[in-house]
Amino acid sequence: MTDTVSIVIVSHSADVAKGAADMVRQMVGDEVRVAFCGGNGEGGLGTDVAAILAAIESVYTPKGVAVLVDLGGAETNSEMAIEMLADGRGDNVRICNAPIVEGAVMAATEAAGGAALPVVCATAEDFQA
Amino acid sequence: MMGELPIRRLIEACAATVAAHVEELTALDQAIGDGDHGLNMQRGLKAVAEAAEEIAALPFGKALHKAGMTLVMKVGGASGPLYGSLFMAMGKAGDEAPAAPARLAEVFAAGVEAVKARGKSDAGAKTMLDVLVPVQAALAEGGDIAAVRAAADGGLAATGPLRATKGRAAFLGERSIGHLDPGARSSALLVHAVCDVLEEE
Numbered sequence: 590m591t592d593t594v595s596i597v598i599v600s601h602s603a604d605v606a607k608g609a610a611d612m613v614r615q616m617v618g619d620e621v622r623v624a625f626c627g628g629n630g631e632g633g634l635g636t637d638v639a640a641i642l643a644a645i646e647s648v649y650t651p652k653g654v655a656v657l658v659d660l661g662g663a664e665t666n667s668e669m670a671i672e673m674l675a676d677g678r679g680d681n682v683r684i685c686n687a688p689i690v691e692g693a694v695m696a697a698t699e700a701a702g703g704a705a706l707p708v709v710c711a712t713a714e715d716f717q718a
Numbered sequence: 719m720m721g722e723l724p725i726r727r728l729i730e731a732c733a734a735t736v737a738a739h740v741e742e743l744t745a746l747d748q749a750i751g752d753g754d755h756g757l758n759m760q761r762g763l764k765a766v767a768e769a770a771e772e773i774a775a776l777p778f779g780k781a782l783h784k785a786g787m788t789l790v791m792k793v794g795g796a797s798g799p800l801y802g803s804l805f806m807a808m809g810k811a812g813d814e815a816p817a818a819p820a821r822l823a824e825v826f827a828a829g830v831e832a833v834k835a836r837g838k839s840d841a842g843a844k845t846m847l848d849v850l851v852p853v854q855a856a857l858a859e860g861g862d863i864a865a866v867r868a869a870a871d872g873g874l875a876a877t878g879p880l881r882a883t884k885g886r887a888a889f890l891g892e893r894s895i896g897h898l899d900p901g902a903r904s905s906a907l908l909v910h911a912v913c914d915v916l917e918e919e
Binding site for chain 2: 630666
């Protein structure tokens with residue numbers, strides 16, 4: 590199996606995160622590794638740095654990880670988690686400035702073709718509904 | 719004024735003031751945000767307070783770093799990384815407790831810069847920086863505790879008429895005007911709590 594960029598979905602809502610991941614799966618099957626997390630760790634809405642870190646690590650590859658986020662705190666917490674990745678792995682992880690659902694699907698579709706991380710992110714970011 | 723800082727009492731005072739103002743922070747955040755700031759801050763400060771003994775046993779820089787990391791991991795929401803970055807950067811800037819007010823101003827400035835970088839923001843956007851930046855300026859000017867308190871209160875009050883351009887409140891545009899910023903309020907609470915402890919010293 591060729592290595593592909595992985596996708597991580599970070600929402601304030603566990604349901605949104607899972608739903609977005611389901612839509613990605615429907616498009617790309619198992620060709621691309623996808624992880625997701627949502628909620629504040631106590632079952633409420635929010636984001637959790639430890640959960641984001643674990644999600645990224647679960648699908649990490651040197652080929653790259655594209656992270657899709659929803660509102661502000663998800664982005665700030667994801668930036669924090671990326672900085673906390675050990676051994677310079679954070680250099681291979683990027684947050685895509687794209688809508689979480691559409692961006693995740695577009696990024697995963699591009700990743701499935703074997704594209705490099707900057708191309709995967711650009712595809713998600715250029716997407717216009 | 720400075721000497722050895724009573725880290726443990728500082729932590730307890732910060733946790734206590736946040737716990738006492740949870741409902742106020744919640745109400746402020748419900749007005750212009752998502753309403754979770756009070757509970758998020760309470761959860762974070764409670765976790766720091768539970769680790770107070772371990773934190774207080776560390777050298778100054780490492781103590782601040784651990785307190786900051788605890789906030790990052792426990793607060794949830796953007797205020798976790800923002801407050802966490804404040805304390806972690808202060809810990810990085812000062813291995814030892816600042817022996818003089820001028821040194822404290824430098825260490826605090828490093829923390830404020832980290833908050834600006836993490837939030838990609840500055841004073842004037844209706845955020846915690848509207849309190850932290852004036853407090854830093856007061857420290858840099860050699861202000862006493864009264865001056866620091868006044869800077870925090872002035873910065874907080876100034877967030878009322880501001881239109882939010884950062885965070886969830888920015889979605890409200892003009893409708894964010896007329897509300898105090900919850901992050902500025904929690905920052906002011908923490909500044910006053912620290913001032914209370916230092917005055918008792």
